[in-house]
Amino acid sequence: MAKSPGAPAGARKPQKGPRRQAVGADGRTKYVRFSTALAAEILRRVGQGQAWSQFCSTEGMPSYHTLYSWRRTKPDFAAALAIAKEEAAERKATRALEVAEQAAEGVPGDRLRVTTLMQMAALEAPHVWGGKAAAAPAAKAEPATIIFYARQFERAVGPDGKTFVREVKPEGEP
Numbered sequence: 155m156a157k158s159p160g161a162p163a164g165a166r167k168p169q170k171g172p173r174r175q176a177v178g179a180d181g182r183t184k185y186v187r188f189s190t191a192l193a194a195e196i197l198r199r200v201g202q203g204q205a206w207s208q209f210c211s212t213e214g215m216p217s218y219h220t221l222y223s224w225r226r227t228k229p230d231f232a233a234a235l236a237i238a239k240e241e242a243a244e245r246k247a248t249r250a251l252e253v254a255e256q257a258a259e260g261v262p263g264d265r266l267r268v269t270t271l272m273q274m275a276a277l278e279a280p281h282v283w284g285g286k287a288a289a290a291p292a293a294k295a296e297p298a299t300i301i302f303y304a305r306q307f308e309r310a311v312g313p314d315g316k317t318f319v320r321e322v323k324p325e326g327e328p
Contacts, residue, residue, distance in 0.1 A: 186216045188224055193231055196221070201238040203245045243279035246271045 186192070192214075199209050210218050225232045250271035257264030275282075306322045 186214065186220065188228065188231075192216075193224075193234070197234050197238045200235060201241040201245075203242040203249075239278040240282065243275040243282060246275040246278070250275070 196209075196215070200206075206218060206221060209215050210221060216224070225235060250268045253264055253271065254268045257268070307319050308322050309317060310320050311317050
C-alpha cells in the first residue's frame, strides 16, 4: 500500500470511503470499517458468550451481513472468531454445570436452562461439546473401472416354425 507523506514506516494509508454498513440506534445507516480494535471488541464480546444479535447493528458495530463477510474474507479474523466461540462454549458449559448443581430435583425450568446451555455450547464448539466422536476421514476411494459390452441379437425361426430372438456371440466366446 502507498504511504502518505510524513507517515511512520509501516503505517497504512487510510481507506477512502465507507466499507461496511450498520444501522444505528436512530435507524439510520452507519458505515463501519474493519479495524483491529473493532475486531478485538467483537471477539471479546463473542468470547464472553454474547450472541451476535446482542451487539450487531448497534452503535459502532457492523451488521450480521458484514460479520459474515469479514469471516469469509479475513482468515485471521475467522480463526480468532472460532477461538472466541470455543471460549464462549466453555463458559456456557460451565454455566450449565453451575445451574445443574444449584437445581432442585425435578425442576423443569432448570433442566431446560441446562439443556439449552449445553446445546449452545455444542453449536459453538461441536468438536468439544458436540457429543459425537469426530468422524474419521474417509479412505480415498479407488477409481472404478466400468466396462460396457455391446450384445448383438438376431431373429431366428425354430423347427416348429415359431420366430424367436437369440443372442449372437462373437467368435471365441462360449
